[in-house]
Amino acid sequence: MGRIGLLRGDVEVNFIKLLAPDFAIGRVLMMAKAVAEIIVLLVRHPSKQSLRFARIILQVKPRFTMVANSNLIDLYRLVQEANKLGLPGDIVECGVWNGGSAAMMGVASAEGQYARPRVMWLFDSFQGLPCPTERDGDLERKSYFANWNIGDPEKVKQIFGKLGLGLENVRIVPGWFEVTLTTVPLQTIAVLHIDADWYDSVKTVLEVLYDKVVPGGFIILDDYGYWKGCTQAWHDFLSEHEIENVSIRRNGRAGAFLQKPTPPMNLPIRSSPFCTNVHGGQEVLCKE
Numbered sequence: 206m207g208r209i210g211l212l213r214g215d216v217e218v219n220f221i222k223l224l225a226p227d228f229a230i231g232r233v234l235m236m237a238k239a240v241a242e243i244i245v246l247l248v249r250h251p252s253k254q255s256l257r258f259a260r261i262i263l264q265v266k267p268r269f270t271m272v273a274n275s276n277l278i279d280l281y282r283l284v285q286e287a288n289k290l291g292l293p294g295d296i297v298e299c300g301v302w303n304g305g306s307a308a309m310m311g312v313a314s315a316e317g318q319y320a321r322p323r324v325m326w327l328f329d330s331f332q333g334l335p336c337p338t339e340r341d342g343d344l345e346r347k348s349y350f351a352n353w354n355i356g357d358p359e360k361v362k363q364i365f366g367k368l369g370l371g372l373e374n375v376r377i378v379p380g381w382f383e384v385t386l387t388t389v390p391l392q393t394i395a396v397l398h399i400d401a402d403w404y405d406s407v408k409t410v411l412e413v414l415y416d417k418v419v420p421g422g423f424i425i426l427d428d429y430g431y432w433k434g435c436t437q438a439w440h441d442f443l444s445e446h447e448i449e450n451v452s453i454r455r456n457g458r459a460g461a462f463l464q465k466p467t468p469p470m471n472l473p474i475r476s477s478p479f480c481t482n483v484h485g486g487q488e489v490l491c492k493e
Contacts (some may be wrong), residue, residue: 272305304356338434
């Protein structure tokens with residue numbers, strides 16, 4: 206995807222803009238992809254749980270989230286893992302759009318043997334993506350357009366209601382991260398989902414919130430491996446803060462998650478069938 210010149214005059218087509226869910230063709234293609242992935246999921250992993258995932262995904266896509274099916278499933282599983290491990294802390298999402306992925310985490314926290322109420326902090330400018338910088342690469346800067354991915358707090362509330370989730374523990378925080386993240390009474394985090402695309406946004410989230418993630422808590426980077434800036438921001442953060450012994454687990458072409466180290470070792474985690482483990486730069490397929 207990118208920008209190409211057409212033969213008629215000097216018109217350029219921004220294919221990333223054309224395929225974005227801000228426009229009808231993007232929404233149609235996203236839904237078609239979601240349905241195809243659901244069929245693959247049900248064929249490869251036939252179970253009641255897969256049917257449950259399929260029902261939720263069909264309710265949240267394409268209107269309420271752009272997060273890939275496999276990443277949504279990982280969000281669900283990681284929240285349930287945090288509950289099973291009895292981790293303290295809230296659920297935080299930075300980059301909410303219309304609330305579909307946040308609602309997926311809300312469902313995960315509210316159901317199952319280890320269900321527990323958690324406060325959910327949902328941060329988003331609700332003004333669209335900020336401009337990418339040189340750290341984000343040429344494609345990102347050339348493809349950027351004003352009002353890209355503007356979310357709506359009312360749609361966030363709508364999808365929570367649609368999935369039977371109350372709003373009493375939900376904190377929707379509009380505004381830019383560099384302003385809002387430091388102005389709320391957020392103490393500890395069990396699960397941190399970062400869906401912020403660009404270098405500066407991802408780095409800001411990590412700088413402010415990483416230390417609030419409890420040992421054994423989970424950090425999910427939705428754009429890792431897809432947008433250059435997100436990937437670089439994570440590695441720069443680790444290097445600058447001299448953080449070692451962290452294994453990041455890839456989820457296909459886009460997305461990754463990790464468990465924050467706890468001394469002297471990580472708490473156990475069940476592997477996702479969708480991801481690959483990255484140890485010392487090498488990727489190894491996760492085992493079920």
